[in-house]
Amino acid sequence: MKAEMIEVGTLERDVGASLKRAIEDELDWEHLPYTHASTFSNVSLINADRMGWEADVMLTDGTPMQMHVKLDEDRKGYTNSTFTDGAENGRAVCRIEETGADSCHMSFRFFIPEDSPFPRDMAGPFYAEMFGRLVDEDEPKMMHRTAALRAGGKIHKERREALLPNGDAVQVPRYCPHQGLPLDCEPDSNGTMTCPWHGYRFDAQTGKCVSGQIKSWRNSAG
Ligand code: FES
Ligand SMILES: [Fe+2]
Secondary structure, eight states: OOOOEEEEEEEEEEESSOHHHHHHHHHOGGGHHHHTTTTEEEEEEEEEETTEEEEEEEETTSOEEEEEEEEOTTSSEEEEEEEETTEEEEEEEEEEEEEETTEEEEEEEEEEETTOSSOHHHHHHHHHHHHHHHHHHHHHHHHHHHHHHHHGGGGGGOEEEEEOTTSOEEEEESBOTTTOOBOOOOOOTTSEEEOTTTOOEEETTTOBBTTSSSOBHHHHHO
């Protein structure tokens, strides 16, 4: 029988991005092990659609879990649940209120199963701290995304210099061709640049996306 979920804590947060950006970020399963590298070490998608996604995730301490994200019907909130061996072990329910053109207020409620081994008085602060940290990491991403959408395609033409392992200088984009977020990374010893937001990898010399999700920055530079 499924254990009943009991509420153990809340979190209220003002965020410097619109409701639309906050929902976009929640649907963005790919960013977990990169934007949230301190919490997640891997994500493997099971399925996704415009209302949510399901994925196997690995926490940085090696704990495997399944995560399910489901948007509310009105797309002004969501439920994020985690499962171990098919049993739900925690749930965050978020409602989002638009407070301005580029701001919103997020209200989280946290739940654990009534038979959880996690002490109730510790679970609330644990989830509030974790989700507070996740929002802290998401906020700059959402703000960069807002700026990229406003700036349009022209930011993809901006270049800066980077150094290859052999010391040669090459011109690389300032903004990632994936979502236009700052490509703040340098070529590694193989000459590969790994975008800090979703981990797409690019050959610094040719621009080819060697992780394969997109073609190359030159083709997408447009
Ligand atoms: S913005 Fe997504 S991988 Fe760079
Ligand atoms: Fe996030």
